[in-house]
Amino acid sequence: MLSNNTIFTVWQLTKREAARIGSDHSLLLTLLIAPLLYAFFYGSIYTYKEEEGVQLAIVDDDRTSLSRLLAQQIGYAQVTAVFMVPTIEDAKEAMYQGQCQGFLYIEKGLEQRVKTLRQAHVVVALNAARFLPSSDLLLSINQTCLTIGAGVRLQYLQKSEGMNTGASMQEVMPVNLDYRPLFNSRSSYGAFLLPGLLALILQQTLLIGLSASVSAERKKNRVGTWMATARYSLSAALWGKGLFYILLYAVYAYFFMTVNYTLLELPMRGNGWHLTGAFALFILTLIPMAQWIGSLFKDPLLNVQFMAFSTYPFFLITGYTFPLQNIPQPLQWLSALLPTTPFINMYQSIVQAGGTLFQNGYHFIHLLLLLILYTAAALYRLERISRI
Numbered sequence: 265m266l267s268n269n270t271i272f273t274v275w276q277l278t279k280r281e282a283a284r285i286g287s288d289h290s291l292l293l294t295l296l297i298a299p300l301l302y303a304f305f306y307g308s309i310y311t312y313k314e315e316e317g318v319q320l321a322i323v324d325d326d327r328t329s330l331s332r333l334l335a336q337q338i339g340y341a342q343v344t345a346v347f348m349v350p351t352i353e354d355a356k357e358a359m360y361q362g363q364c365q366g367f368l369y370i371e372k373g374l375e376q377r378v379k380t381l382r383q384a385h386v387v388v389a390l391n392a393a394r395f396l397p398s399s400d401l402l403l404s405i406n407q408t409c410l411t412i413g414a415g416v417r418l419q420y421l422q423k424s425e426g427m428n429t430g431a432s433m434q435e436v437m438p439v440n441l442d443y444r445p446l447f448n449s450r451s452s453y454g455a456f457l458l459p460g461l462l463a464l465i466l467q468q469t470l471l472i473g474l475s476a477s478v479s480a481e482r483k484k485n486r487v488g489t490w491m492a493t494a495r496y497s498l499s500a501a502l503w504g505k506g507l508f509y510i511l512l513y514a515v516y517a518y519f520f521m522t523v524n525y526t527l528l529e530l531p532m533r534g535n536g537w538h539l540t541g542a543f544a545l546f547i548l549t550l551i552p553m554a555q556w557i558g559s560l561f562k563d564p565l566l567n568v569q570f571m572a573f574s575t576y577p578f579f580l581i582t583g584y585t586f587p588l589q590n591i592p593q594p595l596q597w598l599s600a601l602l603p604t605t606p607f608i609n610m611y612q613s614i615v616q617a618g619g620t621l622f623q624n625g626y627h628f629i630h631l632l633l634l635l636i637l638y639t640a641a642a643l644y645r646l647e648r649i650s651r652i
Contacts, residue, residue, distance in 0.1 A: 609624065
């Protein structure tokens with residue numbers, strides 16, 4: 265049990281940190297404005313979450329009822345917005361000029377080949393420099409072509425072979441694919457990316473703010489005052505300064521998971537208490553990590569620059585955007601030292617897949633070990649800088 269003196273000391277340090285932040289405009293901007301600004305700014309980019317109305321040029325050299333049906337059905341898809349051009353050269357020019365993301369060429373004789381069950385071709389050219397619209401267009405065109413092709417073959421079997429509907433359907437589709445994407449039902453990029461971005465915003469603004477605060481203590485020669493307020497207890501100094509950030513970022517986490525998730529229409533499938541446990545351990549781990557990083561710098565500006573430039577590399581090597589097992593082994597070892605790596609796995613499992621903490625025991629223990637590691641590292645560095 266904590267003594268009354270220890271509780272009083274920690275509270276005095278927390279009030280001291282709050283006063284310091286209130287008088288430091290850079291910390292105030294980083295800790296009180298940046299998290300909300302970034303969360304709503306990045307969230308607004310993915311308000312619609314998936315591509316809509318991607319321009320596609322169509323060249324129809326067949327000019328038959330089947331080719332018109334094909335063009336019409338592709339145009340009905342939510343992802344596409346089609347327009348007709350007379351020649352392939354015009355379609356290429358439109359794509360090069362950025363007027364469309366690709367073009368579809370329907371060859372002459374398409375209907376005749378399809379009705380006689382001979383292989384017919386349509387050519388799709390896409391601007392793959394932007395992979396999201398190109399992949400969405402290709403998926404939509406493939407689905408439409410397969411559906412129309414199956415419909416034509418079904419009619420042929422019913423009229424020419426005299427098959428009933430059941431037999432002809434079995435002939436046309438001997439294997440019926442039941443495709444149901446789990447957890448991200450619309451397979452949208454925004455629904456996949458936003459939960460991870462919100463977690464990254466919490467992490468980086470906390471690390472930048474708290475580490476810069478420790479660097480400022482060193483630059484302004486206030487480490488002695490910090491330790492004197494802590495009554496020369498390294499643990500009190502560590503958690504007394506960190507308590508303000510624990511309380512602040514607990515509020516941010518709750519705000520993000522309620523207000524931001526509601527406004528951005530992101531699904532929350534897990535149990536709130538399990539998510540609270542994951543966030544609590546994550547924030548607790550970031551507190552000593554930030555103070556350890558901050559103790560390595562005497563200049564807050566240099567510290568902020570280092571942390572700002574580390575944001576994107578940290579996100580890339582956590583395994584969220586690219587499979588962790590497919591990145592180089594040294595980067596996997598570095599990734600294992602980042603609290604983001606186990607937390608993102610727990611967070612994604614709970615929020616998007618409806619998992620529990622018990623199902624993520626490995627990641628929970630991983631994060632707990634990092635808490636112990638960074639606490640020991642931070643206490644060691646505080647002891648060193650307090651003697652300077």
